[in-house]
Amino acid sequence: MATTSRTENPAFIRDSGKAGRDCPRCPRLVAFRTQWREREPGWFNAPVGSFGPLDARLLIVGLAPGLQGANRTGRPFTGDFAGDLLYGTLVEFGFARGQFNARVDDTIELVDARITNAVRCVPPENKPTPAEILTCRGFLEATIAEMTELRGIIALGRIAHDATVTALGSRKSAVKFGHGARSEIGQVTIFDSYHCSRYNTNTGVLTPDMFRAVFAAARDFIDGGRVRRA
Numbered sequence: 365m366a367t368t369s370r371t372e373n374p375a376f377i378r379d380s381g382k383a384g385r386d387c388p389r390c391p392r393l394v395a396f397r398t399q400w401r402e403r404e405p406g407w408f409n410a411p412v413g414s415f416g417p418l419d420a421r422l423l424i425v426g427l428a429p430g431l432q433g434a435n436r437t438g439r440p441f442t443g444d445f446a447g448d449l450l451y452g453t454l455v456e457f458g459f460a461r462g463q464f465n466a467r468v469d470d471t472i473e474l475v476d477a478r479i480t481n482a483v484r485c486v487p488p489e490n491k492p493t494p495a496e497i498l499t500c501r502g503f504l505e506a507t508i509a510e511m512t513e514l515r516g517i518i519a520l521g522r523i524a525h526d527a528t529v530t531a532l533g534s535r536k537s538a539v540k541f542g543h544g545a546r547s548e549i550g551q552v553t554i555f556d557s558y559h560c561s562r563y564n565t566n567t568g569v570l571t572p573d574m575f576r577a578v579f580a581a582a583r584d585f586i587d588g589g590r591v592r593r594a
Contacts, residue, residue, distance in 0.1 A: 383411035383484045383503055390496045393485040400435070400486075408438035411485050414507055415440050416478030421515045421586050422459060423508065424450070425524040427559060428483035428492055435486035439468045440479040445562040450479075450520075453575055457583045476586065480507050482527035497527055504531045508552075516582050517552055521559035528554060543570070544578060555582050 388394060401409045412429040426446075429435040433444030441447035443466050451472055454460035462471035483492045483500045492500075508514065508531055519525035525541040532549040539547045545556040557578040558570040565571070 382413045383500075385410040387411050387485070389499045390485065392493070393483075393487060393496060396488050397485055400431075404436070407436045409435060410438070412438060412440055412481065413484070414478055414480040416474035417476070418478070418510060419513045420474065420476050420478040420511060421513050422477040422518065422582060423511060423514055423516070424454075424477065424479045424518045424520065425504070425528050426479070426481045426520045427523050428481050428490065429486045430490065431486050434481075437466075437468050440481060442466055442468060445565075446560045449560045449565065449572065449575060453572075453579050456576065457579045459579070459583070478507075478511065480504065482524045492523070497523065501527060501531055504528070508532065514552060516555060516585055518555045518557060518578060518582055520557055524559070525554065525556055543574065544581075546581065553585060555585075 397409055400407065412434045426440060430444040430446065433447060434440050434442055437443040441450045447466060451460060451464040454477060458475060459477035460472055460474050462473045464470055464472040482504055483497055484503055487496065504527055517528055519528050522541045526536045529536050529539045529549065532552060534549045541556050543556055543558045547554050555578050557575060558564050560570060560575055
């Protein structure tokens, strides 16, 4: 029997990091999405795409859309606490400008930076399964591939780190996660941070200063002497 390639499958959008609004790949996530469409029909309730310019040199990779954040608004890290810290830090280090009001109609604009997630659909309890992370990896690979000027990636949390490492063609065991760690895979440098969730900040796992230090390192790297990719 003939097999169907990924590019022939309507669930995979060729040469794009975008999942279709009704992406059928992960049954558990589809069921959760359907549940919330019925419960909150005015919410976005669909796979959340990337935000920011394609020619950015920095990519920020999060875990997945938050239920009442990106799943509600349709823009990564918009509508929950994690976004307040992230976008404020991006503005501070010149990776964004404008006013962030946690709404898609605010004036925030990313500058030389882009934001995406390892998993495009909101998972129950914010915990995607290993199979869902693997299934969604093609979209992360496509997002990275289409960013021709990409030099640095900030991975927010271990899952985002591992997904990024595998999307870049390396083994998770070869590139360990650690807050403040820095590693290189090919021509891309990965900067690790604990996720900027309310839980991590409330418990002191991640402080604003710890978070800023990661972005300061990425800013110095982006502005450094390395030649940009052709």
